[in-house]
Amino acid sequence: MKIRYRTKRTSTRHHIYILLLLMIGFAHLSFWPTAQVAASTSRMAPMAVEQFAQQQVNALGASNPDWVAAKLEYFPLGPGTHSWLVHANIQDKRIGYLIISINAQGEFLLSEYGLGDHVLYSNDTLGQALERQNLNIDSLKAVGGKLSLQYAAPLLAYWKVEDANHSALYIDASNGDLLPSGILERLETNSGKQKLGFTEQNKLQEPQFKSSGKAPITSPVHLRPAFDPSLQLNWLTSEPLQPNQVEQEIQHSPASALVFSAGEHNLFYGGPLPVSGYQLWHTEKTSKDHTDPINKPGSGLDSDSVLYVGLGGLNSTQRFVPLNKLMYDGEFYLSRP
Structure with a gap:
């Protein structure tokens, strides 16, 4: 009788143990999809990158509410650039993008x-x-190919396409043109960056809007007619143009045709x-601060303001880049009709 009692008790414990395992398993399965979805979005x-991106999106939303309503997708740029591409989408439509870097x-x-x-x-x-x-993506995958998104300041955005059977291809991410592989x-x-004259991020003289304790604010976007510099x-x-002339022409001469x-x-x-x-981007002013330079005509920029210049837009992507960043690697010219 004792043996049967022990056997029965052991069997009962075994059934309880299996039941507990099943309960834990079902609980895990019920939470797994949620955890998986959360992981895939971030x-x-x-x-910290997502928080900074949201801060910039809120600032852009002041003049375009679509930014605030958009869903953000993040893609690392690299390797070694410490940058992220952020696509802003409303349903299946893209409304813009950001590139966020770390200095x-x-x-x-x-x-x-x-x-x-x-x-x-x-x-x-x-x-x-x-x-x-x-080529196509499927054929690249079939041979173990690799595709990476690359970025070099101030304007070089490109794909690197690697195939074990061929030399790497470099494709301009703004227009799809093939770039010279040797130079890339x-x-x-x-050493290549230095010899080529491309701007290294650690050499930039604070040209971009930085993270800070205050929220950024923006002026409205001021557009001017795009044109083809190859036809003028x-x-x-x-x-x-001299640096002070560039800023003046961009902000106060909307009819002039400027070329970078x-x-x-x-x-x-x-x-x-x-x-x-x-x-114009600026750090939000407190009640003790001066008049906002965004609304102060003809005074130039103060140390907290960044002038983003829109380039392209006729036959290519319109890209807004800090003025100081552009002047580090290029020059502006006035095109006269």
């Missing part, structure tokens, strides 16, 4: 942004570029490019 960028001091920077559905790193642009090379290979090394070539024989040129590096910037607008 694993591409740290929480040598660990501060977040808004390196550039764009408005509208013609954005950097478009899948359509990539597909068309690969088709011209008799040198660019990927520190008189700028080639003119002298480049990076000289021998135009191939990598999709240039020369027309100036097609601007927007």
Whole structure:
């Protein structure tokens, strides 16, 4: 009898143990999809990057409410650039993008942004570029190929397409043009960046809007007609504008035709490019601060303001980039009709 009692008791414990395992298993399955979805939305960028991106989106939403309503997608740029591409979407429509970087001091920077559905790193642009090379994503995957998004300040955004059987391809992410592989290979090394004259992020003189304790505010976007600099070539024989002239022309001469040129590096910037607008960013003022320079005409920028210049937009993506960042690597010219 004792043996039967022990056997019965052991069997009961065994059944209870199995029941507990099943309960725990069902509980785990009920939470797993939620945890999986949460991970998929944030694993591409740290929480601090997402918070900074949301702060910039809120500022842009002051003049375009679509930004606030948009869902953000994050894609790391690299390797080694410490940057992220952020696509802003409303349902299946893209309304713009951001590129967020980190400087040598660990501060977040808004390196550039764009408005509208013609954005950097478009899948359509990539597909068309690969088709011209008799390639497609499926064939690349089949041979163990690799595709990475790359970025170099101030305007070089590109895909690197690697195939074990061929040399790497470099494709401009703004227009799909094929870039010279030899120069890009040198660019990927520190010595190459210095020799080519491309701006290194740790050498930039605070040109971008940085992370701070105060929320940024923006002026409305001021647009001007885009044009094709290749059809108005008189700028080639003119002298480049001085820095103080550039700011004045952009903000207070909306009828003037301005061209940004990076000289021998135009191939990598999709240039020369027309100036097609601007927007001022500024740290939010407290009651003790001065008058907001965004609304103070003719006074120039104070130390907390950043002038983002819109480039392109006629035959290419319109990209808003800090003025100081552009002047580090290129010059502005006045095109006269």
